[in-house]
Amino acid sequence: MLEVRDLAKSFGAAPLFEAVAFGVAPGELVALVGESGSGKSTLLNILAGLERPDAGSVHLAGQALPFGNDEALALWRRAHVGFVFQAFHLLPYLTVSENVALPLVLNGVPSGERAGRVLAALQSVGMARHAGRKPGTLSGGEAQRVAIARSVVHGPRLLLADEPTGNLDEANAAQVLDTLRSEVKRSGAAGLLVTHSPVAAAAADRVLRLSGRHLAAA
Amino acid sequence: MNASVLRLVLRGSFAGNKARLALTVLCIALGVALAGAVHTLHASALAEIERAARALSGKADVEIRGPRSGFDEALYPLIAKREEVLVASPVVDLEAPLANSPGTLRVLGVDPFRAARLQAGYVAGSSSANFTWSTEGLDASNAWLTPAALARLGAQPGQTIALRSDAGDVHLRIAGVLPSLDAGGDAAVVDIAAAQERFGRVGRLSRIDVRLRPGVDAAAFRTALASVLPPGVVASAPASIATRAESITRAYRVNLTALALMALLTGLFLVYSTLALQAARRRQEHALLRALGVTGRGLSFLIVMEGALVGVAGAIVGTLLGLAASRAILRRSGTDLGAGYFRGLDATFAPDPWALGAIALLGVAAAAAGCGVIARAASRLDVAAALRDRALDVPQQRSGGVIAAACLAALGAVLLLVPPVTGLPVGGYLAITCWLAASVLLVAPACRGALQHLARVRDPVAALAVAQVRHLPGHLSASVAGIVVSASLCVAMAVMVHSFRVSLDAWLQGVIGADLYARAAEEGDTVRFSLEQQGRVAALPGIARVDARQYDRLAIAEGAAPLTLVARPLDATILRGFQAEPAEPPPATSEVPVWANDAALDLQAWRIGDRVTIPVAGRSIAVVIAGRYRDYSRTWGALLMDLAAYRRITGDSSASDLAIHLRDRSQATAVSAAMRAALPEMGSLALEDGTSIHRRSLEIFDRTFAVTYALEAVAIAIALGGITSSFAALAWSRRREFGLLRHLGLTRREILRMLALEGAATGLLGALIGLASGAAISLVLVHVVNRQSFHWGMEVHWPLAALAALVLALVAACAAGASWSARAALRDDAVRAVRDDA
Numbered sequence A: 001m002l003e004v005r006d007l008a009k010s011f012g013a014a015p016l017f018e019a020v021a022f023g024v025a026p027g028e029l030v031a032l033v034g035e036s037g038s039g040k041s042t043l044l045n046i047l048a049g050l051e052r053p054d055a056g057s058v059h060l061a062g063q064a065l066p067f068g069n070d071e072a073l074a075l076w077r078r079a080h081v082g083f084v085f086q087a088f089h090l091l092p093y094l095t096v097s098e099n100v101a102l103p104l105v106l107n108g109v110p111s112g113e114r115a116g117r118v119l120a121a122l123q124s125v126g127m128a129r130h131a132g133r134k135p136g137t138l139s140g141g142e143a144q145r146v147a148i149a150r151s152v153v154h155g156p157r158l159l160l161a162d163e164p165t166g167n168l169d170e171a172n173a174a175q176v177l178d179t180l181r182s183e184v185k186r187s188g189a190a191g192l193l194v195t196h197s198p199v200a201a202a203a204a205d206r207v208l209r210l211s212g213r214h215l216a217a218a
Numbered sequence B: 001m002n003a004s005v006l007r008l009v010l011r012g013s014f015a016g017n018k019a020r021l022a023l024t025v026l027c028i029a030l031g032v033a034l035a036g037a038v039h040t041l042h043a044s045a046l047a048e049i050e051r052a053a054r055a056l057s058g059k060a061d062v063e064i065r066g067p068r069s070g071f072d073e074a075l076y077p078l079i080a081k082r083e084e085v086l087v088a089s090p091v092v093d094l095e096a097p098l099a100n101s102p103g104t105l106r107v108l109g110v111d112p113f114r115a116a117r118l119q120a121g122y123v124a125g126s127s128s129a130n131f132t133w134s135t136e137g138l139d140a141s142n143a144w145l146t147p148a149a150l151a152r153l154g155a156q157p158g159q160t161i162a163l164r165s166d167a168g169d170v171h172l173r174i175a176g177v178l179p180s181l182d183a184g185g186d187a188a189v190v191d192i193a194a195a196q197e198r199f200g201r202v203g204r205l206s207r208i209d210v211r212l213r214p215g216v217d218a219a220a221f222r223t224a225l226a227s228v229l230p231p232g233v234v235a236s237a238p239a240s241i242a243t244r245a246e247s248i249t250r251a252y253r254v255n256l257t258a259l260a261l262m263a264l265l266t267g268l269f270l271v272y273s274t275l276a277l278q279a280a281r282r283r284q285e286h287a288l289l290r291a292l293g294v295t296g297r298g299l300s301f302l303i304v305m306e307g308a309l310v311g312v313a314g315a316i317v318g319t320l321l322g323l324a325a326s327r328a329i330l331r332r333s334g335t336d337l338g339a340g341y342f343r344g345l346d347a348t349f350a351p352d353p354w355a356l357g358a359i360a361l362l363g364v365a366a367a368a369a370g371c372g373v374i375a376r377a378a379s380r381l382d383v384a385a386a387l388r389d390r391a392l393d394v395p396q397q398r399s400g401g402v403i404a405a406a407c408l409a410a411l412g413a414v415l416l417l418v419p420p421v422t423g424l425p426v427g428g429y430l431a432i433t434c435w436l437a438a439s440v441l442l443v444a445p446a447c448r449g450a451l452q453h454l455a456r457v458r459d460p461v462a463a464l465a466v467a468q469v470r471h472l473p474g475h476l477s478a479s480v481a482g483i484v485v486s487a488s489l490c491v492a493m494a495v496m497v498h499s500f501r502v503s504l505d506a507w508l509q510g511v512i513g514a515d516l517y518a519r520a521a522e523e524g525d526t527v528r529f530s531l532e533q534q535g536r537v538a539a540l541p542g543i544a545r546v547d548a549r550q551y552d553r554l555a556i557a558e559g560a561a562p563l564t565l566v567a568r569p570l571d572a573t574i575l576r577g578f579q580a581e582p583a584e585p586p587p588a589t590s591e592v593p594v595w596a597n598d599a600a601l602d603l604q605a606w607r608i609g610d611r612v613t614i615p616v617a618g619r620s621i622a623v624v625i626a627g628r629y630r631d632y633s634r635t636w637g638a639l640l641m642d643l644a645a646y647r648r649i650t651g652d653s654s655a656s657d658l659a660i661h662l663r664d665r666s667q668a669t670a671v672s673a674a675m676r677a678a679l680p681e682m683g684s685l686a687l688e689d690g691t692s693i694h695r696r697s698l699e700i701f702d703r704t705f706a707v708t709y710a711l712e713a714v715a716i717a718i719a720l721g722g723i724t725s726s727f728a729a730l731a732w733s734r735r736r737e738f739g740l741l742r743h744l745g746l747t748r749r750e751i752l753r754m755l756a757l758e759g760a761a762t763g764l765l766g767a768l769i770g771l772a773s774g775a776a777i778s779l780v781l782v783h784v785v786n787r788q789s790f791h792w793g794m795e796v797h798w799p800l801a802a803l804a805a806l807v808l809a810l811v812a813a814c815a816a817g818a819s820w821s822a823r824a825a826l827r828d829d830a831v832r833a834v835r836d837d838a
């Protein structure tokens, strides 16, 4: 599903990583580990089309990412990528279900269809009961599960999560990881999870390590 | 970008603080309302004048008009006999003082049979059974009133009204009402012969209204007449009174509207800084939307929409507010805003939808354009970085500000050289706009400079405030810029008005040389001092000298601005009093020397030393422009001529005013009483001493400028409202920081003090930059805008105390606003504030 070839990125003179190449199969959850500052988030941002690589290419389902065109990247991201952040990033003035509906709204899904898909997404992360609440009143674990529902609701082919459990305690972290894993399996998306925690890495099908400018299997 | 996303996200923009949103809308609304109200009042006044002029001239195609003193009626048969003419209606048009109450009544002397063929309303009463012109109309003691006049005088048909005139009081019986002249305003219609005889105008006409035969071209007829008409009599299109009122008042009206628009500009600037701050606060949200796949253009569109919506709301509220305000003012005190151009004019509420639409559109467009700047920055957002950190600062331009400001300042300087366009200082306005923009561009570099030189402070709270201001240079710049615009506007207006007032004061000092002034009548043009009466006054004991003065309003050419001729004894002392240059009368030649005011020089394109002819008393008189003099009492052209020369030319020895020099100044009251006793027939005699005229002139000045003070106050209020709102927005987004500080042991009071210090610093910076740019702009107002609009020359005087007070008030208000605005943010308990992720 995801094919990364010869990716290189540097900030200024010092290269961050070079010749990074890997693939992720549909329904596979891959963990990406590495020291702080090794470039994990940067790599994820490149895969999401938020940053540009210096060299190399990224293909999703056989289609190359249009790095040269910012507008095309945004439209591509809208349709095919789901993103989970360490800091949740839920809009405080929208309810839980409205937050989850946002990608559907952006993709022009008719409102009649939206309600059902939002409910299904919330049910699968166990948050359907809280559909009407505002994010400010949720616990960290609950907020992150809502964020996961938002990241999968539009059926993306690529699911990216950058330290989704970094702000959570162990019990909540386990629940979130479990949710993430089952969503990847259920939707058949390619999943990539950046994490510092060995426990989290263990939830993945495969672990990649970014160190010394190169990516290797761990 | 589809509608549902728009709806969802816009809800977010407006979900925040409702009070702040309302304040932002109000900022625009106030500016739109001010400009709309000023414009509506003036549009109503002009529409009324136009309506009245049309109502009275009826179907006339051409209007033949002379100087205020009228012209010889021998012209009438020459016009009436011409083959192009269908009807020619002679008119005597007078303004007669009322004998039994203050004020005047316009008296129109017409030939009923001829007038009726142009405007049936002059004999409209003839359909009623009790009226026949043939018997009653020609009776010299009858007057027919318009409904407006009847209402104002509170009179009934059958009653008698008394009017003042040279020939003694004129008593007229109100024979009836002319209902179809309702639109013609306030006037009494009498038989023309009666008007001439009883008001001392035998053989003179004011106007001839002409209706041409079908097929005759009015313009061609006017050209053909030019060779027939005596000097000082011109033929023009009818209702040119309205056109003249329009052009005479244009500069005043446009300047007032421009001032109101400046208030709008201040408001818009604050809308911009509020929205910029809001955009900064919502940077992460915008980044999230970008991460979810919203395009850069989509995000820009969203932000511009936000601004446009605020603009539309402000424009709608403002337009309604402006309409309501102008309607209320119209009902309560008429259309005059203090300058006296439209005093006593009872106008119908006549808003001009196109102009109001344009003003409203200006509000919306500027709000959207301001947001365009923010949107451009937001679309270039570094999404990955924004998702990571919670920076609150307003993005600001790093470089180029100084160069752009210098270019704008230079452009403004060049624009100052542009000559006036249709009498309006367009170049001056554009230069002011350029300089305001330049000062705004200079704010960011100036703030950076100030921050670099900020001294190290001991006090921990002050140190925190300094660190905070350093941390958010963009926010500092945005807030300071909001103050700069309104502060420089206020400084500029304060300097201009003060300069004007000081110059006027000095001028009055020089011009008012006599101890006592006598006017034949307070208002109107039907009473004058005859030579014999002047002699009676001069012979009174206690009077050292009497200087007579006479005025005429000359008609130079069709469409030209009127020219007032002031005839009075002239010597070096009087010329110096008028600040004439040169102040010495030239050696006697065959030409009559006259001094022209700045307006006459500007409007007639005359230069000192020019030999020109002016139409006086039906003759072309060769005069030489001996010099210029200053005249603050007229915004249009005026000429100063020696009284002896005037009398020689016109043979008219009457006088409107007498300037009386006393042997003993303390005897003014006794002399006044003696004068009244010596002139028992002059019921309208008005006496005033020099000091009182001086004081009254300054009062008139203050009344004229009161409205500008009001507009300035609104601009300042808008600025302070905007600053408070932007500080409130900032305080709200700093809740976490406040929570943390309280965890660290700072008290609420200390945090408020920290914010007050930040506010004071912002106010001080804004006031100082505003002071500098306002001083520059005041020079434009004094030397370009005033000069080109009103032809007033003046010296610059700095109102130092008022400027110092303004700076202090701004600093204090910003400090108070900043700390007051944080109260809501500090109400949260510290624990929640730190934890709050929203």
Ligand SMILES: Nc1ncnc2c1ncn2[C@@H]1O[C@H](COP(=O)(O)OP(=O)(O)OP(=O)(O)O)[C@@H](O)[C@H]1O
Residues within 6 Å of the ligand: A011, A016, A034, A035, A036, A037, A038, A039, A040, A041, A042, A043, B385
């Ligand atoms: N826009 C940028 N400009 C310059 N340097 C950057 C930029 N973004 C990231 N970096 C640098 O690149 C390196 C990699 O950053 P990145 O955020 O990818 O690390 P990371 O592996 O995710 O670390 P962590 O585990 O701490 O999140 C860091 O040294 C960071 O300072």
Ligand SMILES: [Mg+2]
Residues within 6 Å of the ligand: A040, A041, A042, A162
């Ligand atoms: Mg990272």
